[in-house]
Amino acid sequence: MRILAKDLKKAAEDGKKDVTLSGWVHRIRELGALSFIVLRDRSGLVQLVLDKKYDALTLESVITVIGEAALNEKAPGGAELRVSSLECLSRAAADLPFQVNGDVTKTGLEAILDNRSLSLRNPAIRAIFKTQATIIEAFCEYLRKQDFTEIKTSKIVSGGTEGGTNLFEVEYFDRKVYLAQSPQCYKQTLVASGLERVFEVAQAYRAEKHDTPRHLNEYVSLDVEMGFIESEKELIELEKGLLAYIFEEVIRKNSAELELWAKNGASAPEPASVSKAPIIPYEEALKIANVESSKKNGARIFDINPDAERYVCDWALREYGIDLVFVNEFPRRHRPFYTYPLDAIRTMSFDALFRGVEITSGGRRQHEYEAQLEALSRFGVKLESMEDYLAIFKYGCPPHGGFAIGLERLTAKIFGLSNVKEASLFPRDRRRVTP
Amino acid sequence: MRILAKDLKKAAEDGKKDVTLSGWVHRIRELGALSFIVLRDRSGLVQLVLDKKYDALTLESVITVIGEAALNEKAPGGAELRVSSLECLSRAAADLPFQVNGDVTKTGLEAILDNRSLSLRNPAIRAIFKTQATIIEAFCEYLRKQDFTEIKTSKIVSGGTEGGTNLFEVEYFDRKVYLAQSPQCYKQTLVASGLERVFEVAQAYRAEKHDTPRHLNEYVSLDVEMGFIESEKELIELEKGLLAYIFEEVIRKNSAELELWAKNGASAPEPASVSKAPIIPYEEALKIANVESSKKNGARIFDINPDAERYVCDWALREYGIDLVFVNEFPRRHRPFYTYPLDAIRTMSFDALFRGVEITSGGRRQHEYEAQLEALSRFGVKLESMEDYLAIFKYGCPPHGGFAIGLERLTAKIFGLSNVKEASLFPRDRRRVTP
Structure with missing residues (x-):
C-alpha cells in the first residue's frame, strides 16, 4: 500500500x-x-x-x-x-526541454505553456492551480450557503446578448451558431424562473483580436445573478462577502503556495479588510484617476481605462488600506442595453478593480418588458433577434442583477503574475490553440 | 426586510x-x-x-x-x-403559453424547453435542477476529500483525441479549430504533471446527427482521472464510492424533490446497495443479455447495445438488488486507441450501466510512449496530429486511468425521465439552438 x-x-x-x-x-x-x-x-x-x-x-x-x-x-x-x-x-527521455527542478518561473512563458505536463511539476507553477481550485470551491461554497443554486447553461447560442460582435462562429450541422460570451441571458432566465439566486462556473468566449497580458479568448467566468434587489449596492455587498470568504479560504489552505511566490508579492488581502473597500461613483473615480495621474505627470484620463484602474487602486490602498475598489454608476453609454438606469445619464452598474485591474463587471438589469423594448430600440438592436431574450420579461420577472468574476484575473492578481495566461492551464489567444 | x-x-x-x-x-x-x-x-x-x-x-x-x-x-x-x-x-402578460400552476409535466417537451422561465416555475420541473445541483456538489465534494484537484481546461482544441469525427468546427480567427469532445487529453496531461488526481465539471460536445432520448449534442461531463492505478477495478471502486455518496446526498437534501416524481418511480438507490453492484466482463454481459433477450423472445444480441444495457440492468436488479452494473474488459476493437490492453483481445476498460442506460465510460489508459506509438499506428492515426498528446508520455507518466459520468443521464435516471433533454436546462440537439 x-x-x-x-x-x-x-x-x-x-x-x-x-x-x-x-x-x-x-x-x-x-x-x-x-x-x-x-x-x-x-x-x-x-x-x-x-x-x-x-x-x-x-x-x-x-x-x-x-x-x-x-x-x-x-x-x-x-x-x-x-x-x-x-x-x-x-522512463523519462533525457532531453527535458527545461530544468524542472530549478526555477521554472524563469523559463519563458511560451515554453511553460507548450509543456504543461512538465511545467506543472514545478511546485511554484503548480501552486497557482492548487490555489485556483480553492478559489472555485470557496466561490461555490459561499453562494450555496446564501441559498444560490448552481446551474449549467449552454455555451452554444444563436446570437450574442452583448450585440453580436466578438463572437466565435460554430458550424452547427447546417447552420451557424456562436460560442456564448457570457451566460447573461440564461442567468436572467433562471432568476425569472423562480430559482431567484443562481451561479455558474464555466468557460466564456470573446473573439477579441488584441493580445494583451489582461485578456484571454477563453476564460473561466464565475457568474452570479440574484432577484429582488433594489440597486447594484446589494450586489457589491454580496461580492464583498464572497471575496472575503475566498481570501479567507486561500489563506487557510494555500499559504504554502503563496509563499512560493513571495518575491512577486503574492498574497490574499486580509479578509476583514474587504469590507473597507470603497464604493466610488464613476465620475468621482475619474477625478481621482486624474489627480493621481497628474501627480505622476501622466496623461489626462477620460475613461476608466487600464491606467485609471491602476491609479484608482493605488489611491484606495493609500486611503483605505486595501487595493480593491468598487466603481459604480457608470454612464449609460458605457454599459450594455440591459443595464438598469439610475437616471437619464447614469446606470446601476459597477466594476470591481483589484490590484490595478478590473476583475468584475456587474449591475442591476432591466426587468420590465416595455422598458426593455425601448432600450433595445435606442441601442439599435433588432427586436427579431431578441425574441427569446424579451420572453424572459413578459411573464413576471423580479428586479434583479448580477456580476461575473474573471477566475484567471483574480488568480493572477493574488499571485502577482504579470500575464493572465500564467493563471490558465491551457490558455487560448489569437495564436495559441494547443496543447 | x-x-x-x-x-x-x-x-x-x-x-x-x-x-x-x-x-x-x-x-x-x-x-x-x-x-x-x-x-x-x-x-x-x-x-x-x-x-x-x-x-x-x-x-x-x-x-x-x-x-x-x-x-x-x-x-x-x-x-x-x-x-x-x-x-x-x-405584471405578467395574461396569455401564458401553458398553465404554470397545473401539471406542467403533461405539457409537451418542446413547450417546456421553449419557455424555460415559465416551465421551471413548476415545482416538479424545478425539482430536477435543484437535485442536479446537489449531484454536482456531491461529485466535487467526494473527490476533494479523496485529494483530487479541480481543473478547468480548454474546450477549444486543434483536433480530437477520439479520432476527429463528430467534432463541431469553430472559426477561430484565421483558422479552423474544434469544440472538445472530452477533456481526455488534458486530464491525462495533468495526472502526468504531478497533480495525480484531477476532476472537471464542464460542457462536452458531440456533433452526432442522431436525435434520440439518450443523446445531447452538448452535455455536462463529470470527469475524473487518477494516477498510480493497476487496473480499471480501482476506478470502479472509486466510482462506486462516488455514486453512493451522490445518492446519499440526493436522499438527504432532495427527498421532497424526488417525491414530486413518485409516479415516475423517481428515487436514488440505497447508498449501501451500491457496493453490491456486480462487475461483469464484457463477454459474460453479452451472454446474460442474450439469456434475458431469449426469455422475452427478443433478438440475438451481438454487442452491448441499448437493448443489452436494459437486459443486463434488469438481471442485476433481480440478482443483486440494484440496477447498476459495471461491465469491464471490453474488446480492443470497441475502445479508443489509448485504452490499456489486458491481453491481445481485451482491455482494462469499463462502462457503468444504471437503470438500463450507460452513464459512464472509463478505463486505464496507455501510459508508455512506445506502446502509444504502436497503438496509434495500429489504429491508423497520423502521428503528426498527435504530437501534443504523445508529449504527455515522453517525460515520465504514471500508470493512470479515469472515467466520465454524464450529468444529464444520471439525473434523468434518478427521476425516471424518458428523455435526457428533460434533465438539461437548455439542451442542444440537431434542431434546437434556442433559447
Whole structure:
C-alpha cells in the first residue's frame, strides 16, 4: 500500500520497514557507494537512499520504491526511505526541454505553456492551480450557503446578448451558431424562473483580436445573478462577502503556495479588510484617476481605462488600506442595453478593480418588458433577434442583477503574475490553440 | 426586510405584524369580499389574504406584499399573511403559453424547453435542477476529500483525441479549430504533471446527427482521472464510492424533490446497495443479455447495445438488488486507441450501466510512449496530429486511468425521465439552438 511523501516521517516514527512510495525523480545525487534521490509526489518531496545498482535512472522518470522508513533530521520532512527495491514505471527521455527542478518561473512563458505536463511539476507553477481550485470551491461554497443554486447553461447560442460582435462562429450541422460570451441571458432566465439566486462556473468566449497580458479568448467566468434587489449596492455587498470568504479560504489552505511566490508579492488581502473597500461613483473615480495621474505627470484620463484602474487602486490602498475598489454608476453609454438606469445619464452598474485591474463587471438589469423594448430600440438592436431574450420579461420577472468574476484575473492578481495566461492551464489567444 | 414563504409560520408564532413577502402569483381565488392569493417564492408556497382592491392582478406577476402574519391550520405551511399593502413589481402578460400552476409535466417537451422561465416555475420541473445541483456538489465534494484537484481546461482544441469525427468546427480567427469532445487529453496531461488526481465539471460536445432520448449534442461531463492505478477495478471502486455518496446526498437534501416524481418511480438507490453492484466482463454481459433477450423472445444480441444495457440492468436488479452494473474488459476493437490492453483481445476498460442506460465510460489508459506509438499506428492515426498528446508520455507518466459520468443521464435516471433533454436546462440537439 503506497503512502505519500508527507506521511513518511510518521511511518519512520512507527518503525515501518516495508513502506511503498511512488512519484517522479526530482533530483539525483551520487555520494560514494550510495545514490540519493529526491522523490516528488502530489504531497511534496522526500529523500530516498539507494545503492548504486539503480543508477540508470533519468530525472522525471516515474518510480515505485519499497524500503525502510528512517528518521533523518537533515532530509526534507525529517525522514528518508532506505530503498530495498525499485521499479521504474515510466522512463523519462533525457532531453527535458527545461530544468524542472530549478526555477521554472524563469523559463519563458511560451515554453511553460507548450509543456504543461512538465511545467506543472514545478511546485511554484503548480501552486497557482492548487490555489485556483480553492478559489472555485470557496466561490461555490459561499453562494450555496446564501441559498444560490448552481446551474449549467449552454455555451452554444444563436446570437450574442452583448450585440453580436466578438463572437466565435460554430458550424452547427447546417447552420451557424456562436460560442456564448457570457451566460447573461440564461442567468436572467433562471432568476425569472423562480430559482431567484443562481451561479455558474464555466468557460466564456470573446473573439477579441488584441493580445494583451489582461485578456484571454477563453476564460473561466464565475457568474452570479440574484432577484429582488433594489440597486447594484446589494450586489457589491454580496461580492464583498464572497471575496472575503475566498481570501479567507486561500489563506487557510494555500499559504504554502503563496509563499512560493513571495518575491512577486503574492498574497490574499486580509479578509476583514474587504469590507473597507470603497464604493466610488464613476465620475468621482475619474477625478481621482486624474489627480493621481497628474501627480505622476501622466496623461489626462477620460475613461476608466487600464491606467485609471491602476491609479484608482493605488489611491484606495493609500486611503483605505486595501487595493480593491468598487466603481459604480457608470454612464449609460458605457454599459450594455440591459443595464438598469439610475437616471437619464447614469446606470446601476459597477466594476470591481483589484490590484490595478478590473476583475468584475456587474449591475442591476432591466426587468420590465416595455422598458426593455425601448432600450433595445435606442441601442439599435433588432427586436427579431431578441425574441427569446424579451420572453424572459413578459411573464413576471423580479428586479434583479448580477456580476461575473474573471477566475484567471483574480488568480493572477493574488499571485502577482504579470500575464493572465500564467493563471490558465491551457490558455487560448489569437495564436495559441494547443496543447 | 423580506422573509421567505417557509419562514411565515415562525413569523406568525412570533406575532409579527409587519412582514414582507415577495414572489410570483401562483393562484388567485375570490371568496366574497376577499381574495386569496397563493404566492410562490424560491422556498415554496404561502397564502395571502387580501381585500378586493388588488384584483387586477394576473397569474405569474411578481409582487411584494406587507402584512400581518397569522396562524391558519388550513393554509399551506400552517400560516397566512393578511395583506395591508401590495406592490406589483412586474405584471405578467395574461396569455401564458401553458398553465404554470397545473401539471406542467403533461405539457409537451418542446413547450417546456421553449419557455424555460415559465416551465421551471413548476415545482416538479424545478425539482430536477435543484437535485442536479446537489449531484454536482456531491461529485466535487467526494473527490476533494479523496485529494483530487479541480481543473478547468480548454474546450477549444486543434483536433480530437477520439479520432476527429463528430467534432463541431469553430472559426477561430484565421483558422479552423474544434469544440472538445472530452477533456481526455488534458486530464491525462495533468495526472502526468504531478497533480495525480484531477476532476472537471464542464460542457462536452458531440456533433452526432442522431436525435434520440439518450443523446445531447452538448452535455455536462463529470470527469475524473487518477494516477498510480493497476487496473480499471480501482476506478470502479472509486466510482462506486462516488455514486453512493451522490445518492446519499440526493436522499438527504432532495427527498421532497424526488417525491414530486413518485409516479415516475423517481428515487436514488440505497447508498449501501451500491457496493453490491456486480462487475461483469464484457463477454459474460453479452451472454446474460442474450439469456434475458431469449426469455422475452427478443433478438440475438451481438454487442452491448441499448437493448443489452436494459437486459443486463434488469438481471442485476433481480440478482443483486440494484440496477447498476459495471461491465469491464471490453474488446480492443470497441475502445479508443489509448485504452490499456489486458491481453491481445481485451482491455482494462469499463462502462457503468444504471437503470438500463450507460452513464459512464472509463478505463486505464496507455501510459508508455512506445506502446502509444504502436497503438496509434495500429489504429491508423497520423502521428503528426498527435504530437501534443504523445508529449504527455515522453517525460515520465504514471500508470493512470479515469472515467466520465454524464450529468444529464444520471439525473434523468434518478427521476425516471424518458428523455435526457428533460434533465438539461437548455439542451442542444440537431434542431434546437434556442433559447
